Amino acid sequence: MLRTTTSPIFSSFTSKPRTSRLIFKAFNVILEDTPPSARRNASTNLTTLHQGPPTSAYVHLPFCRKRCHYCDFPILALGSSVSNAPYEEKQEDDPRITNYVNLLVREINATRTCFDTNPNLKTVFFGGGTPSLVPPKLVSLVLETLSSRFGLCPDAEISMEMDPGTFGGEKLKELMDLGVNRVSLGVQAFQEELLKACGRAHGVTEVYEAIEIVRACGVENWSMDLISSLPHQTLEMWEESLRLAIESQPSHVSVYDLQVEQGTKFGNVYTPGKSPLPSETQSAEFYKTASSMLRGAGYEHYEVSSYSKDEGFKCKHNLIYWGNKPFYAFGLGSASYVGGLRFSRPRRLKEYTNYVADLENGAANWCGDGNVDLKDVATDIIMLSFRTSKGLEVKEFGEAFGRKVVNSICKVYEPYVESGHIVCLDDMRREVMSDEFKKLVGDDEVKIEDHVRYLRLRDPDGFLLSNELISLAFGVISP
C-alpha cells in the first residue's frame, strides 16, 4: 500500500472538497480576492484538476536499435543484430524485451491509488524508445494488464510510436487488433543524408515503405513526426520534407525543432545557431514555413509542434498534458502526474527494477497527497495552455488564482499584444484589438475577464517566442 491511511483528502469529488487547505498553503497574496464561490467549486476548478483519478496512461517502451545522435531519452539500445532480422521473429524471444515488459506489468499491477472512483482509461500512449520493436504479444500483455488494473474505455485512444523499418503490415495489423488505433510514425526527414547525419536506424526507402504500410493497413489516425533544424538541413530540404509529408496525407503532423541536448552526440559536436546547424533566423524560418505549409494544406496548428487534419485527430493523450490533467506513467524514466505530484521514474534499468520492487512492498512514493503549491499549478497551467492554440482561459484562471494575477499578467503582456505576439480573444473567440486591450488594462474598474476570455500566442510569431512570453508570466506569478 502506498498510503497507510486512507486520507479524507481524496474525497475531492464528493461535496466536501479540501480546497481551503490547499489554497492557503501558498499564494495567499494573490488569492486574497478570489471569490469564495470559486474556492468552493472544487470539482471544476483549475486548482483541483490534479486531485481526480487519471484517465490516461503513458507507457514507456525504451527499446531502440541504436541511439539517435540527438536523443537523450532513457532508451535501451538493442544493437544491430535486431535491425536486419525479420522483425516479428527475432524480437519475439529477446529476453531483454520480455524481461522489461514483465517488469512493466509488475509496475502496473503494483500501482494502487485511493481514488473513490476509478474511471476507465481514455487514452494510452506507447512511447519510447521505439515501441514498434516490441512484439505485439507483449504489447497485448501490457494492454491487458492496464485493462484489468484500471479498465479501458472501448473507444480509448491507444497511440504507439513506430519507426520506419521496425514493423511490417502483419505486425501493424496485429497491433491494431489489440486496440492500437493511432500511429505516430517517426519519419523525421525525407533526405537520406539527414537521416544518416542524425544517426537514424532507417533510410528514406524505409520511410516510404512505412508510410505505405500504415496507409495500406487502414490506420485512419496517424501522425508523422518531422524534425526541423537538423545539421546541414536547408530550407529547400525542409520544404521538400513538408511537401512529402503532406502528400502522404497523415491525419496529424508533429514538427519538432531540434534541441541540442548536453551529453548527446550532437551536444558534443554542435552549438545551437552555429553551422552546420541552421542559424536562429533560419530555424525560425523553418518553423514559419512548417506553419504556413501545413496550415495551407488544411492542418490546424493546435499546439506549438502539433498539427491535425481536424478536431477528431488531435492527440487526445497529449491534450491531457496540455490541460494539466493527471496521468499515469509506467516504465523506465517515465513521468506521471497523479495527486498533484509530478514523479519521474528512474532512468536506469537497475534502479527502475528496484523501484518496482519498492512499489510492490509499498515503499515507493509516486502519488501525491493532493497538496500542491498553487504557484506551481498556476505556472504549469500557463506554460501548458500557452502551448496550445486555444490558449489560456482567462476567466477560469482568474477564478482559480485570483483576478489580481490575471490583471498583472495582462499588464505584462500589453506590449506583446500590441506587437502582435499575443492574441486576445473574447468569448466568441473574436480578436480583441490591442488598443481596446490597452484600455481594458488601464481601467481599474473593468473586469478584464468579462471582455477577454482567452489569451494565446500568435502563430507563428508568438509560438516562436513562447519561452520569453511564458517566462514573463512566470515572473508575475512567482516574482
Place this chain on the structure above:
Amino acid sequence: MGSMYRASKTLKSSRQALTLLFNPVKSIGRDPSCSGLHQAYGFSSDSKQNSREPAIDLTQFPSEKIRNFSIIAHIDHGKSTLADRLMELTGTIKKGHGQPQYLDKLQVERERGITVKAQTATMFYENKVKDQEASAFLLNLIDTPGHVDFSYEVSRSLSACQGALLVVDAAQGVQAQTVANFYLAFEANLTIVPVINKIDQPTADPDRVKAQLKSMFDLDTDEVLLVSAKTGLGLEHVLPAVIERIPPPPGISDSPLRMLLFDSFFNEYKGVVCYVSVVDGMLTKGDKVSFAATGQSYEVLDVGIMHPELTSTGMLLTGQVGYIVTGMRTTKEARIGDTIYRTKTTVEPLPGFKPVRHMVFSGVYPADGSDFEALTHAIEKLTCNDASVSVAKETSAALGMGFRCGFLGLLHMDVFHQRLEQEYGTQVISTIPTVPYTFEYSDGSKLQVQNPAALPSNPKYRVTASWEPTVIATIILPSEYVGAVINLCSDRRGQQLEYTFIDAQRVFLKYQLPLREIVVDFYDELKSITSGYASFDYEDAEYQKSDLVKLDILLNGQAVDALATIVHNQKAYRVGKELVEKLKNFIERQMFEVMIQAAIGSKIIARDTISAMRKNVLAKCYGGDITRKKKLLEKQKEGKKRMKRVGSVDIPHEAFQQILKVS
C-alpha cells in the same frame, strides 16, 4: 611598477585604512551596529590600561623633547617595514612579534593589521649624543596614506608633523608617489630626512638615487641616510637624525589649549575616538572642551597616547600627539581639521584643512532592484567609518533607487565598491565615474553637475561655457616609452608642463590633464603601453574651460539615464560610436527590434540596431515530462530579474557593468 595598482597595498598600511583594518572584515556583515568592529580594540586597550602600570608620565617631555614626524614613500619602498623597525628599536612593539604575552592579548589586532595601529604611534627613545648624557625623547610617528586620493589626508597628517622621512627604494629610485609626497611635505614646510632603503639588494644603486634626489628635490646628498630596514643596516642613524634635524613642535605651553583634530574613528565601547595634536597648552582628563567648527562641547572622558594601542595618560602636553574620548556619538561630529579648545576660553582657530573635495562621482545601485534596503544599510555602515565619501540618494529610471557617491579619487572609489561587495555581500551596479562639471547658460545661471543625467539634454537656455576639473599628473618612466606615453597624454587632451630626465634612463613627465580623461582607464592604458614600468600620480588642479557636451544613449528612442555621459565635443563621436557598439554586444536580442542611438541633444551621432529575437521556442515536453522545460522557464524568469528595463528593452546588469567599466 605602478603606483595605483599597488596603491591598494599602501592603503592597507595607511591611516585611511585604519578604519578598514580596525573593522574585522568577517564580523562586519554580521554586526548590526556601526562599529562592532572596534570591539577587539576597545577590549585590548582597556585591559592594557589596567595591566600596564605605572602610567606614562608625559610631563617629562616638554616640547623640546618631542619630535613629530611621518614617513613618506612610494608604494613598496619600505615604509611599513621601516616603521616596524623603528618601533621595535624603541621597544614600542616587540621584535618579530614573538612575545607570547603580547601576542595573546593582541592576536586579533595583529591579525587585523597591528602595523596600522602601530604606525601612528608614540615611541620613547634614549638619544645618546657623543660625550653627552643620554636624553629621553618622545617621538610621534604619524602615519600617512601613500596614495594621491588621500592626499588631503596626507596633508592633514603632515600638519601634525614637523618633519618627514622620505624613503626611496635603492633600486627603483624616485617614483611618482615619491614626488607627490615630497611636494606635499615640502609645502607643509616639513624638514625632509631622505632615506635610501633596501641598500642590501643586489640591484641597489644608492649613488644613482642620491643623484636623483639631488636633481629632483635639491636634497643634499651628504644628508641622505642609507639603510636596509630588512637587515637593520644603518637603522641606528635614523632616529638620531630625526632628533637632530627635525625641529620640536613650536607650540606655546602656557597658552590656552588649542588642539588640532586630525583623525577620528568609532569604537564600540569608547564611542568616537579623536586623534589630536596639542598645539598649545595642555589637556587633562575631565576637561571640558569645545569644537570650533561644530560649536559642540564635551567632557574629556579619556585621554592618552597610541603606544601603539590606546594607552591612557590622563593628560597631553604641548606638542604631543594622542587621542581623546568624549562620548561623541558619531564620527560626523568630529570634523577633521577642527580646532579643539577649552570651553569658555577664546582662541584663534587653527588654519584647519581644506574641506574634502569629491572629485569622482558615481551612482551606486543595487544589482537587484529589490536589494535597495540592503544597499542602504551597507552604505550607512561603511560611511559611518569613512566620512570622506559623500552620499546622496538618487533615482534612475533604468536602475531604480540608488545613491550618488562622491569620492576623493579613483582608488577611493574602487576601495569603496570593493568593500561594499566583499564586506557586505552587496552586488552593485555603479555608473560610469564622472567628475564635477560646471555649465553656464545664456541667462547667466550656472549648473554644477555631478550626475550627467541631471544635465538637461535640450536646455531652455543655451550653454555658453563649461568647465571641467583638471589634475597635474606626474609620470616617471623609462625613456624608451616616452613617445607612447606622450601620445597617450595628448589623446587624453593633456598639456605637457614638464619633460626632464631624472637620470640617463628615467624621464619625468608632468602633464595637466582633464580629470575626466584619467578617471576610467588611463592608468591601465599607461601600464599596458609601458609594460608596467611607469609610475603615475596626480594632484588636483584648477578647473579649465572646455567644450563639453552631454552624450545621451537612447534605446528605441528612450534615453537611458544611467548611460548618459559628459564628453568633450571632439570626442563625442568616437565615444558615442564605441558605446553604441558595446551596447550592441551586451544587449541580447529582444522580442522587438532594438534601436541604439547616441545623441547630443536632438542630434543623433551614432546608431545601430539589434534585430528582433527570432526563436525561443519550447521543445517537445516528451511523455508529459514537463519538469525540465519548466526549470528552463524558471531559469529564464530568473534571468529576467537580472535585467533592467528601459521602455520595452531589457538590459542585463552585466551590460551596465561591462559598459560602465570600459567606457
